[in-house]
Amino acid sequence: MADTPSAERLLAIIELQNAIAAAALNADEVMRVVAERAAFLTGATIATVELVEGDDVVCRAAQGASQQLGQRKSSENGLTGRSLKDRKPSRSDDGTQIAVPIMHGEYAVGTLGLGQPKSGAFTPEDVETVRLLANVIAIPLHRTRSFPRPRYDNTHDALTGLLNRRAFEERVNIELARRTRYGQSFSLALLDLDGFNTANDRYGEAAGDELLKMIGTILSKHTRVMDACFRLGGDEFAIVMPGTGFDGAKILAERFRTQIAEAKLLEGAVTASIGVVEAGEETIESLAQRADEALHADKASRPKA
Secondary structure, three states: OOOOOOHHHHHHHHHHHHHHHHHOOOHHHHHHHHHHHHHHHHOEEEEEEEEEEOOEEEEEEEEOOOOOOOOEEEOOOHHHHHHHHHOOOEEOOOOOEEEEEEEEOOEEEEEEEEEEEOOOOOOHHHHHHHHHHHHHHHHHHHHHOOOOOOOOOOOEOOOOOOEOHHHHHHHHHHHHHHHHHHOOOEEEEEEEEEOHHHHHHHHOHHHHHHHHHHHHHHHHHOOOOOOEEEEEEOOEEEEEEEOOOHHHHHHHHHHHHHHHHHHOOOOOOOEEEEEEEEOOOOOHHHHHHHHHHHHHHHHHHOOOO
């Protein structure tokens, strides 16, 4: 759907950003100005900015619309709901409406929406133009507004619900200390998704995010209560397996690999490489390095597509 805006439009957007910065406009003023400019550049008759508040979206700017400022509606319905859920631009089947998410970090916190183009239908260039303008709105929102965060934001990954890197480092250090004091073994598996970047480019970021969520579900479902699963970042995951030696950990790792392969994620375009090591008398740095080396060895041993 994306199509690079013309040089004239890009220049107009840059000039708008500079003017906003020079005038030190507040967030509400930015939303109003951007809605007006979006309508002008695309030939839209209607432009609105709606922000998420609880289960609703609230109109915070309106240009040529019957919708009133402050008006609420469900955040799950229509083109707005689809754009918020997918976190990507949406266009109606007849091309007469656009909704583009306004992103605050990983979260879609609102939409910039257009309707009734004078040309009859919005083009892919219009969609990309609105996406860039939505980013202009996002900048002051980062500075002036607070949006909800996941309850476990300090220790859990917002996308997958798995534990994050900070929690991983804490847990591994605990297990290393337990091993030193009580002699209790544990193993570490690092999991990396092969073909993820290519598939993400082909199917889009929203599909890539859904795939990562599925990986999180698979790992949570097929690990034991005593095990802990982590998303370290990007498409890299880790599983800490207390009381488990190398052989047992390899069996569990192959189970993860099989479940991921059988899920045929993104038409089977994504598979998993897994490196497994049993912890010794060592630091977290040396353990992680050995696991990373095992991961690369497993990746090298697998047949190339």
